[in-house]
Amino acid sequence: MSLINKSRNLKPGRDNHRIFVVIAASGVGSRFVSALPKQFCLVRGVQPVRRSVDLFLSCDYIDGVVVVIPDGFQEIYKKSVAGINDSRLLASVVGGTTRKESVFTGLRAIREHSPDSVLIHDAVRCFCDPEIVGNVVGPLLAGEIAVIPAMVPVDSVRILGQQVDRNKISLIQTPQGFHFDTIYNLHEKYKDVEVGDDAALCDLGGIVVKIVSGSPTNKKITYRSDIDMRIIKIGLGYDAHRFSNDPNRELFLMGKKIDGYIGLDGVSDADVGIHSLVDAILGALCCGSIGERFDPTDSKWIGTDSKFFLDHCRRLLLDKKASIVNTDTTIVCEKPNIAAYSSEMKEIVAMCLGIDSSVINIKGKTTERMGFEGRCEGISAYSIATVSVELI
Numbered sequence: 001m002s003l004i005n006k007s008r009n010l011k012p013g014r015d016n017h018r019i020f021v022v023i024a025a026s027g028v029g030s031r032f033v034s035a036l037p038k039q040f041c042l043v044r045g046v047q048p049v050r051r052s053v054d055l056f057l058s059c060d061y062i063d064g065v066v067v068v069i070p071d072g073f074q075e076i077y078k079k080s081v082a083g084i085n086d087s088r089l090l091a092s093v094v095g096g097t098t099r100k101e102s103v104f105t106g107l108r109a110i111r112e113h114s115p116d117s118v119l120i121h122d123a124v125r126c127f128c129d130p131e132i133v134g135n136v137v138g139p140l141l142a143g144e145i146a147v148i149p150a151m152v153p154v155d156s157v158r159i160l161g162q163q164v165d166r167n168k169i170s171l172i173q174t175p176q177g178f179h180f181d182t183i184y185n186l187h188e189k190y191k192d193v194e195v196g197d198d199a200a201l202c203d204l205g206g207i208v209v210k211i212v213s214g215s216p217t218n219k220k221i222t223y224r225s226d227i228d229m230r231i232i233k234i235g236l237g238y239d240a241h242r243f244s245n246d247p248n249r250e251l252f253l254m255g256k257k258i259d260g261y262i263g264l265d266g267v268s269d270a271d272v273g274i275h276s277l278v279d280a281i282l283g284a285l286c287c288g289s290i291g292e293r294f295d296p297t298d299s300k301w302i303g304t305d306s307k308f309f310l311d312h313c314r315r316l317l318l319d320k321k322a323s324i325v326n327t328d329t330t331i332v333c334e335k336p337n338i339a340a341y342s343s344e345m346k347e348i349v350a351m352c353l354g355i356d357s358s359v360i361n362i363k364g365k366t367t368e369r370m371g372f373e374g375r376c377e378g379i380s381a382y383s384i385a386t387v388s389v390e391l392i
Contacts, residue, residue: 017141020064020115021056021175022106025049025077025123026095028070038221039123040076042231047080048126048221055126056119057086059133064088064113067123068095068106100194104187111184117141118183120198121175124221128175135212136177146202147177149214172197173214182207230388232325235283239275239290240380241266242372251336253379254329254345254362255307255352258336264379267296271306272381273331273362277349278306280327280385281313285320310352317353321390326359333379338364 025039025048039049049067056062069077071094081089093109095102103120110118117140119133132149139147150170157166176198186201195201202209241264249263254273264270278290287293290309294301317323327349331338338345342362350357367374 017116018063018114019061019117019119019137019140020110020113020180021062021066021119021121022103022110023049023052023056023065023067023121023123024095024099024103024106025052026068026070026102027099027124036076037070037073040073040080043126043221046126049077049123050080051126052121052123052128053081053084053089055128055130056121056133057084057088059130061137062088062119063115064090064110066090066106066109067092068102068109069093070095098194100187103198104191107180107184107187111180115180117177118180119175119177120183122220125174125218126221128173128218129215132173132213132215132218133175135214136175139210139212140177140179144177144210145179145182145207146199146209147212148197148199148209149173149175149218150211151214151216154216170211171214172199173218173220178202230390233284233286233322233387233389235280235285235385235387237276237279237281237283237383237385238380239272239279240372240378241270241272242378243376244270252306253331253336253338253341255310255348256341256345258341261336267301268294268304268309269306272379273329273345273383274306274310274349276381276383277327277329277385278309278313280383281317281324281387284385284387285316285322285389287316287320307348307352310349314353317387322387324353324355324359325386325388326361327383327385328361328363329381329383330363330365331379331381332365332367332373334366334369334374334376338362 028037040047053065053067056065065088067077069092074092077092090109093105095105107118119136135149136147150172153166153169153171157164157169178198183198183201186205190201190204193204199209244263244265247262251258251261251263252269252271255271264272275290282288282290294309345362346357346360349360372378373380
């Protein structure tokens, strides 16, 4: 079943079919082990509840959406849906002690809008896509009472030690779609019966449930291991120093002392390579700049070995539960020849950051005698740091 035509010319005689959505987001997610309920945690930069709301509002044939949230999280929910300017998003409601109670609260909230059908969806199935929604809605418009998406398991299945045909097993997903009055009345009739999902109420009531295609990507987040809880962040760093007038000043680049060249002016050892890399790492972590953390007007940094700043970054990465994916540094100068030292430089940086040298790239570049680098007045460096950060 393809996605429903967004012109709302759905099917003859069905143009006024009103479809509402109840998003169940009131659980505490104890198995997820987090300070926040999982529906409010950032997953790839977006809260699951927000991603689920956006999904249904992206479908023009949806007439209204209500989100059922846990008590005490009203302000957090408001922040998660901030910026949505769509009248179809109704005021949230506070759920009960069980999922079934919470869903019924959502059904009561939309009843006044006289829906013909309702989709009931778990907020933490936040990677559902419009095609699955269309798979469910299509049969509802054709007159089905209950429609649920499902997948056949890909693994072998055993029950009580006996292998069974996995093609006879259905792994049920959401959104589950129902004729509104039917599912509402079933919730009332079986209010004291606890069930695994809303479709089970149809089983109790003797109502046939139609199964449509789900998707492997429509996975429910239950444990932290269910999702990639890390996000990639990138920082850019730059630094430049002029050559010193002091003939005894030593040159350091990426922690490597390079003999035969006059060093660069600066408060510390003026290692432009390390300074640019430190700024890139701080940028990726959104932690300011090297100048903010190590005030160049403070005399205590005079003569400091810049490897100290890299060690600071190593400790900061640990504190932020972050790790280096790779770094890339370009040192711009006419001399020295960076390629002759890059292998040693990578080993030094790797040791300071506690990472493998294979994820570090260092290269040199000339300006064909243009600019202050081309006139041999100084050296500049650019760095990019790619960092993986744990979200929770």
